[in-house]
Amino acid sequence: MKKVQLAFKTTLVVVISSTLLAGCATPPPKNTSNLCDIFLEHRDWYNAASDMRDKWGVPIHVPMSMMYQESSFKHNAQPPMRWFLGFIPYGRASSAYGYSQAKTVTWDEYVKEANRFWASRDNFDDAIDFMGWYISKSQRINGVSKWDAYAQYLNYHEGWGGYKRGTYRNKAWLVQVAKKVDSRAKDYASQLKTCEEDLQRGWLWRMFFS
Known part of the structure; x- marks a missing residue:
């Protein structure tokens, strides 16, 4: 009973904190189907x-497509709450949280390896850097190209060990999701080519010439 009460209090604190922070959070993009938008x-x-691309050598369209799949670009996304008897909350399915849906253990590993002890999972800059780190490490561990959104997503979902063991082969639904991620990544790549030159221009140039 004490565990149930503790879980309830913890959930209440999270809900209140999320409500207070909602007003200052960055809203998800209005059009998530176009990377330029x-x-x-x-x-x-x-x-x-x-910055992530320059640091990790990871093409922008790959982690952005993966991030869309994981959180729909919501800063505080997390797995649904599980309920006991239909009305008593007792925790979530996993510790995944934030833009990248990074699990606590993996995030802590990133924080140490990348020396980013101030990083936060609900901060976009930190989340995209985490994904660059993960994708780069997937290449080193499993030999998966940083440009291969399909295989990179399977690594991201199953973990490096799971991908190596081929656990995704028994998950037809996951293979289909990975194909969607790959297709979206290709769309994002094509779209980015049409607007990146403008995105690289500073605000002063846009003020006088846009």
């Missing part, structure tokens, strides 16, 4: 994604 609405996101 996403970055034109949130230009600071492009800057963060560009």
Whole structure:
């Protein structure tokens, strides 16, 4: 009974905190099907994604497609709450949280390896950097190209060990999701080519020449 009460109190604190922070949170992009629209609405996101690309050698369209699949670009996304007897909350299916839906253990590993002890999962800049780190590490561990959104998503979902063991082969639904991620990544890549030159221009140029 004490465990149930503790879980309820913890959930209540999270709900209240989320409500208080909602007013200052960055809203999801209005049009998530077009990468240009996403970055034109949130230009600071492009800057963060560009920094990630320079740092990890990961093409922008791959983690952005994966992020859309994981959280729909919601800063506080997390798995649904599980309920006991239909009305008593007792925790979530996993510790995944934030834009990247990074699990606590994996996030802690990233924080240590990347030396980003101030990083937060509900901060876009940190989340996209985490995904760049993960994708880069998937290449090192499992030999998966950083440009292969299909295989990279399977690594991301199943973990490096799970991908190596081929656990995704028994999950037809996951294979289909990975194909969607790959298709979206290709669309995002094509779209970015049409607007990246404008995104790279500073605010002063846009003020006088746009």
